[in-house]
Amino acid sequence: xxxxxxxxxxxxxxxxxxxxxxxxxxxxxxxxxxxxxxxxxxxxxxxxxxxxxxxxxxxxxxxxxxxxxxxxxxxxxxxxxxxxxxxxxxxxxxxxxxxxxxxxxxxxxxxxxxxxxxxxxxxxxxxxxxxxxxxxxxxxxxxxxxxxxxxxxxxxxxxxxxxxxxxxxxxxxxxxxxxxxxxx
Numbered sequence: 001x002x003x004x005x006x007x008x009x010x011x012x013x014x015x016x017x018x019x020x021x022x023x024x025x026x027x028x029x030x031x032x033x034x035x036x037x038x039x040x041x042x043x044x045x046x047x048x049x050x051x052x053x054x055x056x057x058x059x060x061x062x063x064x065x066x067x068x069x070x071x072x073x074x075x076x077x078x079x080x081x082x083x084x085x086x087x088x089x090x091x092x093x094x095x096x097x098x099x100x101x102x103x104x105x106x107x108x109x110x111x112x113x114x115x116x117x118x119x120x121x122x123x124x125x126x127x128x129x130x131x132x133x134x135x136x137x138x139x140x141x142x143x144x145x146x147x148x149x150x151x152x153x154x155x156x157x158x159x160x161x162x163x164x165x166x167x168x169x170x171x172x173x174x175x176x177x178x179x180x181x182x183x184x
Contacts, residue, residue, distance in 0.1 A: 045104075049105060052105065070084050074150075078160065084144070088144065105123075132182035133182065135180055138169065
């Protein structure tokens, strides 16, 4: 009887040990997988952020070009119409490429489980810059169209066409803070 009690006790202890070991190994495996996934996400964010940074620089350059060629006088508007529309098309292309190339960045920056301070900062900067970029574009299109409408009221002989955006038509509050950066 003592032998069977010892055997049962030993089997129970061995079973509990195996269950605890299995649980610990499962937890360790999940932890390692999460760490690996975090590193992969962090690298993807760094890469897409670098690409986004390049796009914002191109956007700024084209915006400066637009401001140079888009005249405040009606005669300048007529004279520079082709260059202005070409610049608007380039800006729209940059914004479209930005939308396409930052899908993972947009998704990852919405997650709450990111714990790397550098990545959190990049996400915060991305959200602010993306919102500013889109809202600046929308503001620019609205301003251009208002100026064209005034021009068309002044010059009925050779009217200009307003610009219709295929990318963004209204202001966004990307980070949902109640402030529309770039819209003012």
